[in-house]
Amino acid sequence: MAAALEILFTASFWVAAVRIASPLIFATLGELICERAGVLNLGIEGIMVAGAFAGWITVYSGGDLWTGVAVAALTGAAFGLLHGLLTVPLGLSQHVTGIGITLLATSLTYYTYRLALPEVTSPPKIEAFRPLEIPVLSDLPLIGPALFAQTPFTYLAFVAAALVAWLLYRTPLGLALRAAGENPDALEAQGLSVTAIRMGAVAAGSALMAVGGAFLTMSAFNSFFFEMVNGRGWVCIALVVFGSWRPGKALLGAILFGAFDAYQVRLQGVVGDAVPYQVFLMLPYVLSILALVAVSRRASYPRALMVPYRKGER
Amino acid sequence: MTGAAAAPVVLRLEGVTKRFGPLTANDAISFALRRGEVVALLGENGAGKTTLMSILFGHYLADAGRVAVEGRPLPPGDTRAALAAGLAMVHQHFTLADSMSVLENIALGTQPLWSPRLDRGRALKRIREMSADFGLEVDPAARIADLSVGERQRVEILKALYREARVLILDEPTAVLTPQESEALFATLRRLVARGLAIIFISHKLGEVMAVSDRVLVLRAGRLVGERATAETDRHALAELMVGAEIARPDIGPAQPGPALVEMKGVTVGGLGPIDLTLRGGEITGIAGVSGNGQAALAEVLSGTLAPEAGTLAIEGRAAGAWSPRAALASGIARVPEDRHGVGVIGDMSVTENLVAEAYRAPAFSRRGWMKRPAARDFARRVIRDYEVKCSGPEAPARLLSGGNMQKLILGRALDGAPRIILASQPTRGLDVGAVAYVHARLLEARARGAAVLLISEDLDEIMALSDRIHVISRGRLSPASARGELSIREIGARMAGLGFDHAA
Numbered sequence: 001m002a003a004a005l006e007i008l009f010t011a012s013f014w015v016a017a018v019r020i021a022s023p024l025i026f027a028t029l030g031e032l033i034c035e036r037a038g039v040l041n042l043g044i045e046g047i048m049v050a051g052a053f054a055g056w057i058t059v060y061s062g063g064d065l066w067t068g069v070a071v072a073a074l075t076g077a078a079f080g081l082l083h084g085l086l087t088v089p090l091g092l093s094q095h096v097t098g099i100g101i102t103l104l105a106t107s108l109t110y111y112t113y114r115l116a117l118p119e120v121t122s123p124p125k126i127e128a129f130r131p132l133e134i135p136v137l138s139d140l141p142l143i144g145p146a147l148f149a150q151t152p153f154t155y156l157a158f159v160a161a162a163l164v165a166w167l168l169y170r171t172p173l174g175l176a177l178r179a180a181g182e183n184p185d186a187l188e189a190q191g192l193s194v195t196a197i198r199m200g201a202v203a204a205g206s207a208l209m210a211v212g213g214a215f216l217t218m219s220a221f222n223s224f225f226f227e228m229v230n231g232r233g234w235v236c237i238a239l240v241v242f243g244s245w246r247p248g249k250a251l252l253g254a255i256l257f258g259a260f261d262a263y264q265v266r267l268q269g270v271v272g273d274a275v276p277y278q279v280f281l282m283l284p285y286v287l288s289i290l291a292l293v294a295v296s297r298r299a300s301y302p303r304a305l306m307v308p309y310r311k312g313e314r
Numbered sequence: 315m316t317g318a319a320a321a322p323v324v325l326r327l328e329g330v331t332k333r334f335g336p337l338t339a340n341d342a343i344s345f346a347l348r349r350g351e352v353v354a355l356l357g358e359n360g361a362g363k364t365t366l367m368s369i370l371f372g373h374y375l376a377d378a379g380r381v382a383v384e385g386r387p388l389p390p391g392d393t394r395a396a397l398a399a400g401l402a403m404v405h406q407h408f409t410l411a412d413s414m415s416v417l418e419n420i421a422l423g424t425q426p427l428w429s430p431r432l433d434r435g436r437a438l439k440r441i442r443e444m445s446a447d448f449g450l451e452v453d454p455a456a457r458i459a460d461l462s463v464g465e466r467q468r469v470e471i472l473k474a475l476y477r478e479a480r481v482l483i484l485d486e487p488t489a490v491l492t493p494q495e496s497e498a499l500f501a502t503l504r505r506l507v508a509r510g511l512a513i514i515f516i517s518h519k520l521g522e523v524m525a526v527s528d529r530v531l532v533l534r535a536g537r538l539v540g541e542r543a544t545a546e547t548d549r550h551a552l553a554e555l556m557v558g559a560e561i562a563r564p565d566i567g568p569a570q571p572g573p574a575l576v577e578m579k580g581v582t583v584g585g586l587g588p589i590d591l592t593l594r595g596g597e598i599t600g601i602a603g604v605s606g607n608g609q610a611a612l613a614e615v616l617s618g619t620l621a622p623e624a625g626t627l628a629i630e631g632r633a634a635g636a637w638s639p640r641a642a643l644a645s646g647i648a649r650v651p652e653d654r655h656g657v658g659v660i661g662d663m664s665v666t667e668n669l670v671a672e673a674y675r676a677p678a679f680s681r682r683g684w685m686k687r688p689a690a691r692d693f694a695r696r697v698i699r700d701y702e703v704k705c706s707g708p709e710a711p712a713r714l715l716s717g718g719n720m721q722k723l724i725l726g727r728a729l730d731g732a733p734r735i736i737l738a739s740q741p742t743r744g745l746d747v748g749a750v751a752y753v754h755a756r757l758l759e760a761r762a763r764g765a766a767v768l769l770i771s772e773d774l775d776e777i778m779a780l781s782d783r784i785h786v787i788s789r790g791r792l793s794p795a796s797a798r799g800e801l802s803i804r805e806i807g808a809r810m811a812g813l814g815f816d817h818a819a
Contacts, residue, residue: 172425172432175414179422182411189409190423190473191394300413 007266014146016265018154021258023048023215025157027236028243028250029164030076030208035240036168037201038181038304042098043083044209045233046105047076051210053109056217056224057116059126069153069214076210077203079105084202088195091308102233110226123223129153153219158251160208165247177201181302184309194309209233235288242292244299256291260284321349322384324512325401325481330379332365339365341537342379347481352503352513354523354544356556357533363516366533367483371396371403383481402474403483406490408466410458416469417441417454420476437476444475448505449498463604464495471502482506483514488522489772492604493807500526518556519775520549532556566758569782569798572596573630575735575766576616580625586611588625589792591785593735593766598757599795600781601770603810608790609770610652613739616768617649618642630734643672648733650724652740652770654717658724661713665705666694668712669727697726702752718749725756736760739770754780774803774810788812 007013027048034041041047055072059065079101086097117124129151138148168174176197179187184194212232217224235257243250264280271280325347332340339362347353357363368374370381372393381388383399410419421437441454450468458466467487474482484503488496503513503526517523523530524544532540532555540555572595580588586608593599603609614620615627618639627634629645642649651657659668670679670690679690694708701722705715715723721741728736738757742750757767757780771777777784784801786793786809793809801809 170432172421172423172429173427175418175422175432176427178414178418179411182413183409185407186409186411186419186422188393189403189405191397192423192427303412 003270004267007263007270009142010266011142011145013262013266014142014259015149016262017255017259018146018150019220019258020261021254022150022154022157022219023212024232024236024239024254024257025161025251026212026215027209027233028212028239028254029160029247030205030212031236031240032243032245032247032250033164033177033205033208034080034202035305036181036245036302037177037198037205038184038302038307038309039084039087039198039202040094040098040306041080041083041101041202041205041209042095042237043079043101043105043206044098044236045229045231046102046109047079047206047209048213048216048229048233050079050105050109051076051213052217052228053113053213053224054210055214056126057113059128059218060124065127065129065218068218069156069211072210072214073207076213077207079210080203080206081199083206084199087308088198088202091310094306094308113224123225125223126218128217128222129219151219153215156211157215160211161247161251168247178302180309181304184304184307188309198309209236212236235285238288238292241296241299241301242288244296245302253291257284257288260287321351323347324349324384326382327366327370328380328382330366330369330381331377332362332369332374333377338536340369340376343533343538344379345531345538345541347512347514349480349510349512350507351528352507352515352526354527354530355514355516355533356518356520356523356530356552358518358556361533361556362536363533364485365536367403367485367514367516370401370483397477400478400480401483402477402479402481404467404470404474404485404487406486408470410466410469412459413457415454416452416456416458416461416472419458419469420454420473424477440476441472444472448475449502450475463490463606464492464498467491467499468502475506479511481512481514483516485516486518487515488517488519490605492810493774493804494811496522520552520556523552524549566780567762569598569761570596570764571782572764572766575630576768577628577631578615578622578625579628581615581622581627582624583615583620583622584608584611584790586615586790589790591792593768595734595764595766596761597782598761598767598769598780600777600784601768601787601792602774602777602784602806603772603787605772607787609739609787611790612787613652613737613770616642616647616735616737617651618647646734648728648731648736650721650728650736650738650741652743654720654724655713659712659715659720662711664709665698665703665712665715665723666690666708668723669694669697672727673731697723697730700730701726701756718745718752721745721749721753725753729756729760732763732765733760734765736765736767737770738767740772741769742771742773742776750776774806778803778806786810 027044031041031044051072054075055068058068058071083097083101086092087094131149132152134148138144168178176187176192180194180197187194187197213229216228221228239250239253239257242253261284264283268277268280323346328344330340330343343366355363365374369376372391372395375391383401388399389395417434417437420441421432425432438454445451450472452461452465452468452472458469461469487499491499507513515527527544530542530544530547530552531538532552534556574592575595576593578589578591580590582588601609601612611620615622618637618641621637627637634641634645655661670693674680674685679686691708697703698705698708703722703726704719712720712723741753745753757769761767769777769780782798783795784806785795786806788810789812
């Protein structure tokens, strides 16, 4: 029992928690932006796969790491525009379209992978992002390594969370975006275009999802392989709800999930073979569901979420 | 509010025409609005008021005609240009985001979208100043969801002022207000015109139009049929202009109260109650009140969709047992629900299917679980004929019916079996004068044959005209009944605002 608790006081546990959380932070922020504007984006899982591949193949073919991130973002934005086009001006079902986007993006990615690397059996590695220790701060106990000895990509996740929070609550654009998800009529009555705001939000949000996917190949596993996203997109959908559609709480939710995941791996080592390891794999998800139940009962969702807007209709 | 005749013209419309297929919604409409005046735009539903305003704001493109603001032509079909030129509109359905603050709603869209910072400080200062100047008190930090309807309307007006509107258009602004709140609104409007704003006041309530306007424009069937200085006309003349011909007021004889058909004692449900209410045969009992004060719960109890949490409900002297919509129907309660489109009919089903929706299990329409289609269709044909439902036939989808015809369909379904108890919830909301008169006549017919009618309405004129006894509902409580003509409209208004309940209840 003491051993199980001791895990919590090791620096490597917290480093792992934040690293596992990083891709979730990007993708959760992306989903949050879409939903705040009133569009559910279930394309998230597939867009993460596409982003993971796009970033990786860019670097693999000789591109710079940050160029890889940018290519991933553009790939995500392209799928976002497709999702937006189908759900915003055309007003199709957001659920069905989103699942379609996930299937399309995933299959297209695997197809492209096979075309690009027909001979490969074991996934080739790339030279990924390296940890960048911030002097002094990284020497703090526990949180030092966790927060200040990560890769620049992880730092970018925290910067992104701050920027999204600033955007939503401190800028006129954020106000318009939230209004699009609360009452599109209010937006249209002020002479702003609901279609433009929602399309923009879905494209930008999808770009963030793809960047989250790219984190996996460029800052975690250093290579691309099938099934690597492994349901992280769906976790992010839940994290948005867990965070009551607020960037700060969503960030905490992602770190909490990362902590659950990092914990279960270490707990397996402590407990050994007495319990089947699948139980531990399940643990973060079970805990997430419980946390979701506890937290989101009083969450107020964007009122116009999943409601297509047609001008002039009431 | 006179002496505006010499003031410069702010808004000028010339020959504005809009056609929808064979229907001409606006036929060559021209008028000028001057600084500092209130012009009332009077007309029935469907007269073309809303279409005209939609053209001003660029939601529709006019087929012909020009609009100019302060001498400069307004580009058609451009909402932003209309707002930038100084036009602002307060819609009947507010365009506010409920979970956002007053300040955020007002500031929305007033700064360039790409500015890096929303200037809350400046917005707060200006909102405070305007609130004080015009008597529009509201807390800028409050969430819209926490505000009363009157306060929300103030936010809408502040939105317009914040954008430095020069022309303020109010669409049926008093429909959701108590008489006292309406008075406060009128006082605000007087302050606004004194500062040089021009106001277009859209209404079909003659009393208000007389009280607030300098000039009246009357629209009928898409045409401008009259323009009068308010001081030189009266309600009667305006009513005739608006309707075109005298509408016969229903002739209401004295009530012949029968036995108590519905008795509620201490009924509590949701935010309603405890209330006592008795409905007698041969009487119309009216429930007056601003919407959202418990009317919906009351209607749901009587229609069976909610069971009382406490208290007793007796129908024709027998205590209601397990209470459900089916039990309510079986007890002979006919229902005209508030939300025609959402609850009253199923839009994608046919007129016939909608008509038998409450009775499809009855032997007349089914046998051993199989529908008798021909019987249902015959029934539909009869209702269509008797209740003057205009539709292409019994198989027409209900959603294609106009509001008035949909209501006739519902009336036909509810009233055809000569029910003993009738619940009519907002039965004339959104209907034109002809359809309103029809609904009233049918309710009075039911009263004459001894049915008990519960009329729930926000339209105080309707309540006062039809009801033999009136209760006021406020915050889930019911005032004691007053007989026809016993209370003035002002006294009822005071009760609607929640006054006089304590010693009465």
